[in-house]
Amino acid sequence: MPGKQPEPRPAAAVASEHDTKDSLGGLTPEELQQGQEAALALEERMALGAQTLVHAEVEQLYQEVRPLGQGRFGRVVLVTHCQKGASTGTGTTMALKQLPKTSTSLRSFLYEFCVGLSLGTHPAIVAAYGIGIESADSYSFLTEPILHGDLIAFIQPKVGLTPSEAAQRCAAQLASALEHIHALGLVYRDLKPENVLVCDPTCQHVKLADFGHTRPRGTLLRLAGPPIPYTAPELCALPPLPEGLPIQPALDAWALGVLVFCLLTGYFPWDQPLEDTDPFYEDFLVWRASRQAQDRPQPWFGLAPAADALLWELLDPHPRRRSPVGAVRGYLGQPWRQQDEEASGLKEGRQ
Template sequence: MPGKQSDEEQVETGAAENLAEEDLGGLTAEELRQGQEAALELEDMMALSAQTLVRAEVDELYQQVRPLGQGRFGRVLLVTHRQKGTTLALKELPKASTSLRGFLYEFCVGLSLGTHSAIVAAYGIGIESATSYSFLTEPVLCGDLITFIQPKVGLPQPAVQRCAAQLASALEHIHSRGLVYRDVKPENVLVCDPACQRVKLTDFGHTRPRGTLLRLTGPPIPYTAPELCCPPPLPEGLPIQPALDAWALGDCGGASSMTFQHL
C-alpha cells in the first residue's frame, strides 16, 4: 500500500536524469528516456487528478457489500453505487497513513496502464473524504492467489501455466509503458474464477518509472533480485529495470509460496 516509505528501501521518484552513459545500470539510453517520459506523464496525470477529486463521504455515494481485502495501510471493499446499483471495488486508504501524493500516484499508475486482460481495470474516479482517499476499480471476487496455493503442494500444473503466462503478459504490458511493477507476489494476484482460469495483477503502489533510483536499506525480502542485495553499484542507487520483475516472477515460487515448480 502507498503512503509510507518501505523499511527495506529508499526510492528516488522519477527517472535518473543525470547518470553518465557508462553508469546506466544496464539500461540503454532509449530505455532511460522511456522511463523519464513515463515519469512526466504520471506527474501531469496527478496534477489533473488532484483537481478533479470527488469530495464526499464514501457512504453517501456507495453502499458497502463486503470486504475484499485488507492491507497494512488500507482496504478494498465490494460496493454498489447507491443510485445506479453498479457493483465496483473501492480501495480506501486512510489519510493517517497515506499522503495525497501517494494516493494520486497509485491511482494514476493504474489509469496509465489502460486496459489489459491480466491487469485490474482502474476507473477514473478518485474520492477524498474527511478521513480517507479512495478510488474505484473493477471487482474481482474470488480472492488472491495465495488462498488457492496448497501448502507443500502449490497449484495444479495447468493452473500454474495459465497464471505464469498471464502474469508475464501483464508485466510485459507494464514495461511497455516505461514502468517497473516491483511487487510481484501471490497476494497481488487476484483470481477471477474458482477454477483459477484467469488472474489479474493489482496494487501499483510500488510501481516506478524505469530508471528510478533504488537502494536497499534493510534485509531483502525473499524475491528481491540479487543486484539489490549487494552494495549499490552507484552511490545514488540502482536504476530499476524490468529485470527486477522477471527475477521476482521466477523466484517468488519458493520465497512466497507461489509454487511454479512444474514449469
Template sequence: MADSSAATAAVSGTVAPTMLHELLEITAQSLVRAEVTEHYEVIRELGRGKYGHVMLVTHRQRGTLMALKLLPKASTKLHTFLYEYCVALSLATHPAIISMFGIAIESSQYYGFLYEPALHKDLISIIKPRDGIPEPAAKHCAKQLVSALEFIHSRGLVYRDIKPENVLLFDPDCRLIKLTDFGLTRPKGTKLKLVAGVIPYTAPELSNTTDAQGVPIDSSMDAWALGVLLFCLLTGYFPWEQSLPDDPFFEDFMLWQETGLEKDVPHHWKRLTTEAALMLRSLLALDPAERGPVSRVLSYIDCPWRLEDGHSEEIAVKSKSQLSMSQE
C-alpha cells in the first residue's frame, strides 16, 4: 500500500513534477507482489479499453467490493502504470474524482490498482444517439465536472481526457458522477505533439500543430473538451468528427465563431438555446487565449439549454459523427 502521507502532501498544494516523482518512488517500493486470485475474487468485467481492463472484485478476507484496473505488463511500462496510479491517488480527495484504496499490485502478467466501483457504468451508456440525456442530468454532470476540473487545474495539472467513457455514474440520474482514468494527465506547460489521430475532443491548437517541439498544454484544452462533451450530452452526437478545417461541420462552426451571426449558426446547433450556444461558443473559442474557463459553465446553469421542440426538427448529421461510433 502506498504511503498515505505522501498522497496527502501531493494534494495539499500544486502537484509539481518533483512531488509526483517522489510519490512514484515511494509507490514503486511498496508494490504488492501477488497474483490477483490470491487476494481477490473476480466477479465480472466492468470495462475494457485499448490499454487495459477493469474487473469488479471482492477482497477474499474482508469482502470489500472494489474495481481493479489491470494493465498488461507486456505492453505497459512500469513508470507509465505508476504515473497513472500516483496522479489518481493525489487527486482522489475530491468528491467528483474516483476514490482510491491506496493499493497497487504487481502480478506475473499485470500491474493493477484498486478503486471504488461504479455499478451504474459510465456516461456513454446513457447517452441516446441524436437525443443525449435529460437536461437536468446534463446540468448535474456539468456542475460536478467543472468542480473536478478546477480542482485538477489548481494542482497544476491538465486532465486531457474528457470523454463520456471516463465519467463514471453512481446513480442513473447523474446526481453523483466521478472522473476516472488519469493516464494522459500532465503538468501544465508540458509540451505535447499530436501522436494519434484528431478526434472531436482535440483542441484545434493541438490538431493543427506543426511545431516539432509540441504545444505547451494548459487548462484551455480541458475547457475545449468539456464544451464538446456538453454538446454531446445535449444532442446525442459530436459537433464534428475532427477539429480540422476540412471537416465540413467544423468548417461551419469556424464560420459561426468568426461572424457570430444568427444566419451562420450550424444547423445541428439549432436545438440549443441562445444561452447554451453562448456557453459552448465560449468554451470552444478557436483561440485558446480567448477560451472561457471551465467555470464559465456555472454562469449558465440556471438558464434553459435545450429547446423544447428540438426533437421535432430533422437534423442532418453524418452517422460517423454520432456517439454510437467508438472514439479512442
C-alpha cells in the first residue's frame, strides 16, 4: 500500500527528442504523447476527486465486518452501510481501504483513488467505487470486496500453483489486466502475488489491486532502495537521463515473467537481477548466451519448452527486445511443466 512517496517528474518536463530515443527504454513521440495524455487525465480526475470527498468519520458511515488485509501504510476491511438506529451494518458488503494521514498525503491518496477509477471495468481488475472519504485521521475509499485473500497463500513453496492449469489461468488474466492498463497509457509497476487478489477457493478468478505505484508511461523513475526479483534490470543500471528512466510497459512484462516463474516453481528465479551480485541471475544470462542444455540453471529444471520460451521472451534483459505481456496468450494450452508434458504424452500413448 502506498504511503508518502516523492512524486516522479513527467518525462515531458525534461526529455528532449534525442533523450526519448535512448536505448534504455526511451520513448517515441507517440509513446510520450500517450503518457502525457494519461497524466493530464489523472490530474483532472484528482481535482474533481478532491472536490467530492465525503468529510466524515468512517464509523459513522460503515460497520466493519472483518479485516481483509493489512499493509505497511494502511488496511482493508469488509464493511456494510450503517443505518441510523441499527446495531449492525446492513446491505451490500464492500471493501474499504483506509490510509492513515500520518503516512499518506492527500495527493498520494487522491492519486491511487483516481487511478483505480480511471481503469474502469475489467474482469481482472478490482472495481473501484467513486466514494472517497476524509476523516480526522485517515483517507479511505471503497472497492468491490474480494474475499479469499491474495495469491501468495495459494503458491506452495517449491511446488508453485496447483493444479498446473491454474498457473496458466492466472497468468492469462493478469496479462489481460496489464494490457488494459497499458492501453490507457499507464504502467502498473507493482506486480507481485500480494497484489493479486483471489476471488474463489479454487483460484479460478483473480484480480489485480493496489494502484499507488501506477504511473503514466514516460514518467521518470529512479530505483529507490535495493532491487527485488521483480525489478527489471534496466532500473538497476544508470538511468539515461539524470532524473531517471522513462518508464515503459516492459517493466510490467519483466515482473509478469518473474511471477509466472513463481507460479510454476514456488520460488523466485533470483533475488536481484544483477549480474555481478546474484549468481542465479548470472547463471540465467550464461544460459541465454549459450543456449546449451548443460548451462540450464538448476531453478529452471522441471519447466517445459513452452514455459522456457515464454519466460525468455518476458525476461529479456533488453527492454526493447522484451515481449509484451500479451505474449502469454501464445503459450496457453501447452504444457508449462515437464510433468504435464509427460502426462500428456502418456495419455496420447494410451489412445
